[in-house]
Amino acid sequence: MSPFTEFDTIDGYEYVVVGSGAGGGLLAANLARKDHKVLLLEAGDDQGSNLNQQVPAFHFRATEDEGMCWNYYVKHYATEELVWKDSKMTPKGILYPRAGTLGGCTAHNAMITMYLYEHDWTNIAVLTGDTSWELQNMRRYFERLERCECLPHGTPGHGFTGWLGTNRADLKLALGDFKILSIITAATTAMGHKIFGLIPDSVSQLLGLLFRDLNSADPQRDMTESIYQLPLATSHGKRNGPREYLVDTAKKYPLDIKTGCLATRVLFDLNFAVGAAPKASGVEFLEGRSLYRADPRSIPSESGIRRHVRVSREVILAAGAFGTPQLLKLSGIGPKDELQKFGISVVKDMQGVGTNLQDRYEIPIVSRLSGDFTHCTFGKTGDPCLEDWDQQRGPYLSNGLPVGMVKKSTKSDADPNLFIFGGPALFRGYYPGYSELTTADKRHFTWAVLKAHTHNQDGTVRLLLADPRDVPDIDFNYFTTSPDEAENAERDLDAITEGFFFARCIMDDVLPSITGLVEEESPGRHFASADQVKDYIKNEAWGHHAWCSCPIGADGDSKAVLDSRFRVRGVSNLRVVDASIFPRILGFFIVLPIYMASEKATDVILEDNGEEE
Incomplete structure (x- = not known):
C-alpha cells in the first residue's frame, strides 16, 4: 500500500x-x-x-x-582555457x-x-x-537523531533511539581478500602503526585499530590522526x-x-x-x-x-x-x-x-593490479554478492570503502584537514557513464584524497533563464587567483599535494607477493614532481558536496x-x-x-x- x-x-x-x-x-x-x-x-x-x-x-x-x-553540469573555472584542461569536461560542463x-x-x-x-x-x-550553536548544545542533536547499531548501548556521545541507523563499514570486504588486506595494512603502517605482514597477531592488531570510534565524543578525537572504519547510515544491510x-x-x-x-x-x-x-x-x-x-x-x-x-x-x-x-x-x-x-x-x-558557494576538493590515485579483487559482479545476472546481501551478509552490506584515514597536512591551521579513503574501484571523478566503468573490471583500487575546510568562497549560482524548469549557471571558481585569496588557494593546493604523495607511498609499500604487480594508472608515475602533481590536481580535482x-x-x-x-x-x-x-x-x-x-x-x-x- x-x-x-x-x-x-x-x-x-x-x-x-x-x-x-x-x-x-x-x-x-x-x-x-x-x-x-x-x-x-x-x-x-x-x-x-x-x-x-x-x-x-x-x-x-x-x-x-x-x-x-x-x-547538473558545472564549471570549475571561469575561463574556457582552464575548464577544458579537465579530462571530464563535456560541452555542457562537468557532471x-x-x-x-x-x-x-x-x-x-x-x-x-x-x-x-x-x-x-x-x-x-x-x-x-x-x-545555541555552541558545541555543547549541538552534540545533543547528533545523539537525538542517531540509532547506533554498532556500539555498546550507552557509549558516550552516541544516540541509540533516533531515526537514523548507523553502522561501521563491514570489514568482510577486506578480510575476504588478501589484496585489499595488504593495501589496508600498508595504509595502517603509513599512519604510524606497526603492522608486520598478514600473520594472525598482526591482523588482530589491525582490527583493534580499525574498530576505534571515528565519531567518538573524546576531546582528543578532533586532533587525532589515524585509520578507521567508516561510519555509515545503514540499517539491516540497507x-x-x-x-x-x-x-x-x-x-x-x-x-x-x-x-x-x-x-x-x-x-x-x-x-x-x-x-x-x-x-x-x-x-x-x-x-x-x-x-x-x-x-x-x-x-x-x-x-x-x-x-x-x-x-x-x-x-x-x-x-x-x-x-x-x-x-x-x-x-x-x-x-x-x-x-x-x-x-x-x-x-x-x-x-x-x-x-x-563552496565545495571541498577531491583527487584520485588509481592503481591497477595484476590480479582480480573479488567475485562480485555488481548486479549482473547471477551476482553471488547480491545473493549474499539478500541474506544480510557479504560485502554489499557496506559501501565498498573499507577504511579511511584522517591526516593533518603541514599546511593545516589546527586540526587534521585531509581524509584519504579508498576501495576496489576505478574512480576518476564524475563524467557521463562513469558508474559503469567504476566496477567494469576487478583489478583497480582507488585512493581518494579529500581536502576539508577549503578556503575558496568564490563559487556562484546564477540564473540562466527565468524559467524554473531550467538549471542555473554554476561556477565553483576553483583555486581562485584573486590577490586576496591566492595565498589560501596555494595552501589548499599544497595540502592536497601532500595527501596525494602520501597515498602514492601506500601503494609503494603493499606486498607484491600478495597483490602482484601494482601499476599507477592515473595520473601515472610521469607526474613525479610536486609541480606536476599540482597541475594534475588543478586540472582534475572535483567535488560533490556543494x-x-x-x-x-x-x-x-x-x-x-x-x-x-x-x-x-x-x-x-x-x-x-x-x-x-x-x-x-x-x-x-x-x-x-x-x-x-x-x-x-x-x-x-x-x-x-x-x-x-
Missing part, C-alpha cells in the same frame, strides 16, 4: 517544505510528529524499492540511475550528480556519516553571537535516511508528501503595511513527472499543471545549494541587477543569494542571507534549512551537519511558536 496521500485540496497546511533531502525531509517529519499539518513538495518520485538505492555497495550506480538522478527523488541526495550518497569538528559549530556561534523516516511519519502523523511537484516560486502576501517585511504565504509549483531539466527523462513539451499551496505559518526551502538560491531568485529575492535582467519583480534586494550559497551570517553583513534562526533576512515567514545555510564548509562530509542543523531548526521553529521541544 502506498504511504502517500491523495489530495482533494492544497490548502489547510501550517507549513510547506520544499525538498525532501537531509534538511527538508527530516524537518518536515519532525514538525508533523509535533502534530503540525505539513505539506512536503518533492520534484522527483519515490525510488525506495530500487535496488540501486537500497544496496549500500550500489551507490555509484544510484548516482546515474535515470529513475532518480539529476544531472555534478544530484538526486531528484524522495530523500534527495541521501538516496544516492556513499552514506558516510562522520561527525564534524567541534570548532565548526563554535565558528557559527561566534559569527552570529548566537550561543541504506537508511530521511526517506524511511518520512514514509513512517506519513503513516501516523499529519504529513502529506506530494511527489512530482516542482516548486517555481514563493508566494507573498501583498497586503502588508508600508515599510513592513514582505510575508511569505505559500508556494507555486508545477505538478508533473520529470519537469526539471536536470532530470534526464525531462521532455521539453511537458510543462506540468500549475498549482498553489497557501499556509498559515511558514514556507521552508530545502532545495539544496543549487536549488534554493535559484528558487529565491525566481521569487524576487536576490541581487537586484540579476533579477531585473530577467524581468523578475524584486521583493528583496539581497546580494548574498547564490554567492559564497554548500554555503545562502549563508547564515552576522547582523549588518550584506552577504548574510539568513539569520541564526534560519530566517531569510528582510522577509517574514520564510526559512531555509539545507546545505546552503552554512557560512563555511564544516567537517569532511556534508550530510551529518545538515541533519544536525535540521534537528536544531525543528527546535527553533517550535520555540518561535512558543512550544516546548
Whole structure:
C-alpha cells in the first residue's frame, strides 16, 4: 500500500517544505510528529524499492540511475582555457550528480556519516553571537537523531533511539581478500602503526585499530590522526535516511508528501503595511513527472499543471545549494541587477543569494593490479554478492570503502584537514557513464584524497533563464587567483599535494607477493614532481558536496542571507534549512551537519511558536 496521500485540496497546511533531502525531509517529519499539518513538495518520485538505492555497495550506480538522478553540469573555472584542461569536461560542463527523488541526495550518497569538528559549530556561534550553536548544545542533536547499531548501548556521545541507523563499514570486504588486506595494512603502517605482514597477531592488531570510534565524543578525537572504519547510515544491510523516516511519519502523523511537484516560486502576501517585511504565504509549483531539466527523462513539451499551496505559518526551502538560491531568485529575492535582467519583480534586494558557494576538493590515485579483487559482479545476472546481501551478509552490506584515514597536512591551521579513503574501484571523478566503468573490471583500487575546510568562497549560482524548469549557471571558481585569496588557494593546493604523495607511498609499500604487480594508472608515475602533481590536481580535482550559497551570517553583513534562526533576512515567514545555510564548509562530509542543523531548526521553529521541544 502506498504511504502517500491523495489530495482533494492544497490548502489547510501550517507549513510547506520544499525538498525532501537531509534538511527538508527530516524537518518536515519532525514538525508533523509535533502534530503540525505539513505539506512536503518533492520534484522527483519515490525510488525506495530500487535496488540501486537500497544496496549500500550500489551507490555509484544510484548516482546515474535515470529513475532518480539529476544531472547538473558545472564549471570549475571561469575561463574556457582552464575548464577544458579537465579530462571530464563535456560541452555542457562537468557532471555534478544530484538526486531528484524522495530523500534527495541521501538516496544516492556513499552514506558516510562522520561527525564534524567541534570548532565548526563554535565558528557559527561566534559569527552570529548566537550561543545555541555552541558545541555543547549541538552534540545533543547528533545523539537525538542517531540509532547506533554498532556500539555498546550507552557509549558516550552516541544516540541509540533516533531515526537514523548507523553502522561501521563491514570489514568482510577486506578480510575476504588478501589484496585489499595488504593495501589496508600498508595504509595502517603509513599512519604510524606497526603492522608486520598478514600473520594472525598482526591482523588482530589491525582490527583493534580499525574498530576505534571515528565519531567518538573524546576531546582528543578532533586532533587525532589515524585509520578507521567508516561510519555509515545503514540499517539491516540497507541504506537508511530521511526517506524511511518520512514514509513512517506519513503513516501516523499529519504529513502529506506530494511527489512530482516542482516548486517555481514563493508566494507573498501583498497586503502588508508600508515599510513592513514582505510575508511569505505559500508556494507555486508545477505538478508533473520529470519537469526539471536536470532530470534526464525531462521532455521539453511537458510543462506540468500549475498549482498553489497557501499556509498559515511558514514556507521552508530545502532545495539544496543549487536549488534554493535559484528558487529565491525566481521569487524576487536576490541581487537586484540579476533579477531585473530577467524581468523578475524584486521583493528583496539581497546580494548574498547564490554567492559564497563552496565545495571541498577531491583527487584520485588509481592503481591497477595484476590480479582480480573479488567475485562480485555488481548486479549482473547471477551476482553471488547480491545473493549474499539478500541474506544480510557479504560485502554489499557496506559501501565498498573499507577504511579511511584522517591526516593533518603541514599546511593545516589546527586540526587534521585531509581524509584519504579508498576501495576496489576505478574512480576518476564524475563524467557521463562513469558508474559503469567504476566496477567494469576487478583489478583497480582507488585512493581518494579529500581536502576539508577549503578556503575558496568564490563559487556562484546564477540564473540562466527565468524559467524554473531550467538549471542555473554554476561556477565553483576553483583555486581562485584573486590577490586576496591566492595565498589560501596555494595552501589548499599544497595540502592536497601532500595527501596525494602520501597515498602514492601506500601503494609503494603493499606486498607484491600478495597483490602482484601494482601499476599507477592515473595520473601515472610521469607526474613525479610536486609541480606536476599540482597541475594534475588543478586540472582534475572535483567535488560533490556543494554548500554555503545562502549563508547564515552576522547582523549588518550584506552577504548574510539568513539569520541564526534560519530566517531569510528582510522577509517574514520564510526559512531555509539545507546545505546552503552554512557560512563555511564544516567537517569532511556534508550530510551529518545538515541533519544536525535540521534537528536544531525543528527546535527553533517550535520555540518561535512558543512550544516546548
